[in-house]
Amino acid sequence: MVAIWIVKMMYFKSGGGSLTDEEQQVTDLLQAMVRIPSVAAKEGQVADLIEAFLAPELSTGLIKRERISYAPGRDNLVLTIGDPNAQRWLGVDGHMDVVDAGDPNKWQFPPFSAQIEDGKLYGRGATDMKSGLAAAVVAFKQIAHEELDHGVQLMATVGEEIDNYGARQLAAAGYGDRLTGLLVAEPGNSNVDAAERGIIDYTLTAQGKAAHSSRPDLGANAIHGLFAFANAALTATAPLQAKDDPILGHATHNIDIIHGGNQINSLPESAYLRGNIRTTMIADNDAFIAALKQAAKTSVPKGVHLSLSIDSVLSAAAAAPDNALIQKVQQARQRIGLQRGAVAYRTGITDAALFFHDGLDLAIYGPGNDTSHETDEYVDLQDVFDSIKVYKDVFKNY
Numbered sequence: 001m002v003a004i005w006i007v008k009m010m011y012f013k014s015g016g017g018s019l020t021d022e023e024q025q026v027t028d029l030l031q032a033m034v035r036i037p038s039v040a041a042k043e044g045q046v047a048d049l050i051e052a053f054l055a056p057e058l059s060t061g062l063i064k065r066e067r068i069s070y071a072p073g074r075d076n077l078v079l080t081i082g083d084p085n086a087q088r089w090l091g092v093d094g095h096m097d098v099v100d101a102g103d104p105n106k107w108q109f110p111p112f113s114a115q116i117e118d119g120k121l122y123g124r125g126a127t128d129m130k131s132g133l134a135a136a137v138v139a140f141k142q143i144a145h146e147e148l149d150h151g152v153q154l155m156a157t158v159g160e161e162i163d164n165y166g167a168r169q170l171a172a173a174g175y176g177d178r179l180t181g182l183l184v185a186e187p188g189n190s191n192v193d194a195a196e197r198g199i200i201d202y203t204l205t206a207q208g209k210a211a212h213s214s215r216p217d218l219g220a221n222a223i224h225g226l227f228a229f230a231n232a233a234l235t236a237t238a239p240l241q242a243k244d245d246p247i248l249g250h251a252t253h254n255i256d257i258i259h260g261g262n263q264i265n266s267l268p269e270s271a272y273l274r275g276n277i278r279t280t281m282i283a284d285n286d287a288f289i290a291a292l293k294q295a296a297k298t299s300v301p302k303g304v305h306l307s308l309s310i311d312s313v314l315s316a317a318a319a320a321p322d323n324a325l326i327q328k329v330q331q332a333r334q335r336i337g338l339q340r341g342a343v344a345y346r347t348g349i350t351d352a353a354l355f356f357h358d359g360l361d362l363a364i365y366g367p368g369n370d371t372s373h374e375t376d377e378y379v380d381l382q383d384v385f386d387s388i389k390v391y392k393d394v395f396k397n398y
Contacts, residue, residue, distance in 0.1 A: 022138065022142075022385070022388060023381070023385050025053075025138055026134050026135055026138045026384055026385065026388060027116075027121070027381060027384075029049065029053055029134045029137065029138065030114070030121060030126075030130060030131055030134040030379075030384065031114040031116075031121065032049050032114075033046055033049060033096075033125070033130040033133070033134055034112060034114035034121070034123035034124070034125050034126055034130055035112055035113070035114050035123075036049070036112075037098075037101075037112045037124070038096055038097050038098055038125070039097070039098055039099065039100050039101070039124075040097055040159065040161065040162055041073060041074065041097075042073055042074075043073075043074050043075065043076075043096040043097055043156075043157075043158040043159075043166075044073045044074055044075040045073075046096040046130075046133075046156070047067065047075050047076075047077040047096065047156060050077060050079075050137050050156060051065065051077070053137060053141065054079070054137070054140075054141055054144075057141060057144045057145075062081065062144040062145065063079050063080070063081055063140075063141075063144050064079065064080045064081075064084075065077070065078070065079055066078040066079075068169065068170065068173070070158045070159065070165055070166055070169055071158075074158045074159070074166075075158070076155065076156065076157050076158055076166045076169060076170055077096075077154075077155070077156040078153065078154070078155050078156075078170070078175060079140065079153070079154040079155075079156075080151060080152065080153045080154075081140065081143065081144045081148065081151070081152050082148035082149075082150055082151035082152050083148060083149060083150060083151055084151065086148075086149065086150045086151040087150075087180075088149075088150040088151070088180050088181075088398065089150065089151040089152070089153060089178045089179050089180055089181070090150065090151070090152045090153070090179070090180070090181045090182075090183060090325075090394070090395065090398045091153050091155060091175075091176065091179040091181065091182040091183070091355060092136050092140070092152060092153065092154045092155065092182075092183050092185065092391075092395070093155050093157065093167070093182060093183070093184045093185065093350070093351045093352070093355070094129055094132050094133030094136055094154075094155075094156055094157070094184075094185045094186075094366075095129060095133070095156070095157045095158070095159075095160030095161070095166065095167075095351060096130075096133065096156050096157065096158060097158055097159055097160055097161050097162075098124050098125035098128070098130070098161065099124070099128075099161050099373050100124075101124040102375060103375075106375050107122075107375055107376055108122065108376050109122045109123070109376075111123055111124040111377075112124060114126070116381070119380060119381050119382060120378040120379065120380055120381065121378060121379050121381055121384075122376060122377070122378045123377065123378075124377055125377070126368075126371075126377050126378050126379040127187045127367075127368035127369055127371050127372050127377050127378065127379045128186070128187055128368060128372035128373065128377070129185060129186050129187055129366060129368065129372075131187070131366070131367045131368055131379040131383070131384045131387075132185030132186060132187060132366030132367055132368065132387065133156060133185055134384065135185065135366070135367055135384050135387040135388045135391055136154060136183075136185045136366075136387075136391055137154070137156075138388050139388050139391035139392040139395055140152065140154050140391075140395065142392055143392055143395040143396055146396060148396070150398060151178075152395050152398075153175070153179065155167075155170060155175065155351075157170065157351055160350070160351055163312050164314065164349070164351055164353075164354055166351075167351035167354040167355065168354055170354070170355075171354040171355055175355075176354065176355030176356075176357070177357075179355060179360060180359075180360065180361060181324065181325040181360065181361035181362070181363075181398055182325070182352060182355050182356070182360055182361070182362050182363075183325060183329075183363050183364075183365065183391075183394060184350045184351060184352050184362075184363070184364040184365075184366070185365070185366035185387075185391075186346075186350050186364050186365075186366050186368070187366050187367060187368020187369060187372060187379075188341075188364060188365055188366060188368065189368070189369055189370065190338070190341045190342070191341050191342050191343070191344045191365070192326055192329050192330060192333075192340075192341035192342070192343050192344075192363055192364075192365045193343070193344050193345055193346050193363070193364035193365070194247070194318070194319045194320065194321045194323060194326050194343055194344075194345065194362055194363065194364075195247045195248055195316070195317060195318035195319060195321075195345040195346065195362070196248075196316065196317050196318075196345060196346035196347075196348070196349055196350060196352055196353065196364065197248050197251070197278040197279055197280060197316050197345070197346065197347055197348075197349070198278065198279035198280070198284065198285055198313075198314050198315045198316035198317075198349070198353060199276070199277065199278055199279065199312065199313070199314045199349050200275075200276070200277040200279065200285055200288055200289065200292075200310065200312070200313050201274065201275070201276055201277075201310075201311045201312040201313075202274065202275050202277075202292060202308065202309060202310050202311055203272055203273070203274050203275075203308075203309045203311055204226065204229050204233075204272060204273050204274075204275070204296065204306060204307070204308050204309075205270065205271075205272045205306070205307045205309070206222040206223070206225035206226050206229070206260070206270065206271045206272065206300070206304055206305070206306055206307075207222060207269070207270050207304065207305045207306075207307070208220035208221055208222035208224075208225060208267065208268065208269055208270065208271075208301070208303055208304045208305075209267070209269060209303050210266055210267055210268070210269040211266070211267045212265065212266065212267075213264070213265045213266060213267060214265075216267060219267040219269075219303070220267070220301055220302060220303025220304045221267050221268060221301060221304070222260055222267075222268045222269060222270050222271040222304055223260045223261060223268050223271045224300070224301050224304065225271070225300040225301060225304035225305075225306055226258065226260065226271050226272070226273050228298050228299065228300045228301075229273075229295055229296060229298060229300070229306055230255055230273065231298075232294075232295035232298035233253075233255075233275070233291070233292055233295035234253065234255075235295075236291040236292070236294055236295045237253045237277070237288060237291045237292075237295075240253075240283040240287055240288055240291060241253055241283065243280070243282050243283045245280035245281055245282045245283065245318075247280075247281070247318045247321070247345055248280040248281060248316060248318055248345050249280070249345070250280070250283075251277065251278055251279050251280050251283040251288070252277065252278045253275065253276075253277045253288070254275065254276050254277075255273055255274070255275045256274060256275065256276055257272075257273060257274040258271070258272075258273040258274075259271060259272055259273070260272065274311075275292075278347060279315070279316050280316050280318075281316050281318050284315065284316065285313055285314075285315055285316075289310060289313075292308060292310070293308060296308040314349055314353040314354070315353050315356075316353070317352045317353045317356035317362060318345070318362075319356075319360060319361060319362035321343045322343075323361040323362060323363075324361045324398075325361035325362060325363040325394070325398065326343060326361070326362075326363050328363075328393075328394045328397060328398050329341070329363050329365050329390060329394055331393070331397075332389070332390040332391075332393035332394050332397075333390055335393060336386060336389045336390065336393075338386065338390075341365070346364060350364060352364060365390070366387060367379055367380070367383040367384045367386070367387040368383065369383075
């Protein structure tokens with residue numbers, strides 16, 4: 001009771017007035033979630049919170065539950081409501097992990113304190129994306145008590161911030177196969193996104209031979225091999241980057257990490273670089289990987305050998321901007337007095353690509369702003385409260 005009173009007083013201080021029961025529920029749940037430092041770990045504790053919140057519905061069978069372990073302490077949680085034999089299934093996705101908070105001394109409030117000030121909740125994961133997950137869980141709990149002629153499947157995943165580990169596991173097990181629509185509760189500044197670019201992370205390693213810098217003829221400079229590859233790769237991928245996808249725009253290719261050498265007067269024996277590519281539907285992963293493989297065959301200094309590793313791949317996912325789920329979200333926003341959201345696309349990635357298939361309705365929509373991964377990440381509580389109302393409408397009417 002003391003904790004609830006404190007939260008209410010903080011909200012009064014901001015001029016927001018008293019909280020409704022629904023607003024109090026999501027505020028308490030979100031604070032508890034943010035206080036778990038689930039930095040590539042401890043997602044099972046977030047799943048425990050969700051299950052405790054849904055305990056009445058789970059015990060009566062209104063909500064069906066599955067825990068799918070990825071690693072010790074890291075469980076995906078899959079919850080379902082509605083007609084188990086339905087032809088229409090709406091998937092709802094949210095991840096439970098967060099990125100590292102960085103230097104806590106640079107934060108206005110401790111990054112895992114879930115401090116509330118002036119109607120904003122601060123903390124790592126507040127925007128990306130525990131607010132969207134908390135809002136979806138509260139909406140899910142309420143809609144579980146209604147008769148549905150379709151099914152809703154809520155998936156809380158692990159490891160999204162690293163390589164979408166949880167979504168990969170669930171997709172491989174077939175959890176996305178029956179979905180006709182997918183709502184990803186990622187933050188979007190009121191945008192309603194229908195697409196996201198794909199991604200390729202790769203590593204190019206060059207192996208040469210060490211020698212004194214005054215006698216390069218006795219060695220093989222691995223860094224020079226990197227330069228040869230970099231020039232070849234950027235040239236080979238330029239035509240792909242020039243293609244203008246009607247939904248996703250232009251693909252991008254950047255070399256972001258380069259490392260090699262130990263001493264200024266010694267030829268580097270080994271070196272590596274890492275690159276990141278964001279792909280589209282018309283400049284896709286296969287085309288970029290083929291270009292990288294061709295670049296890895298480029299001419300290099302004698303004695304240098306190149307090795308290419310494709311480390312992580314996700315395909316682009318693009319649904320029609322006016323697909324049925326986008327329309328349901330827009331209608332729900334209008335019914336609660338909000339304007340229609342701008343329909344755009346994501347340059348970043350979500351779990352959507354793992355579950356995407358032809359014909360899937362897709363909407364990426366949730367509370368939050370551009371403070372994802374930043375110091376003093378926060379979410380406006382009113383944005384979270386509005387999202388619950390939108391989610392309830394969509395869950396019921398999809």
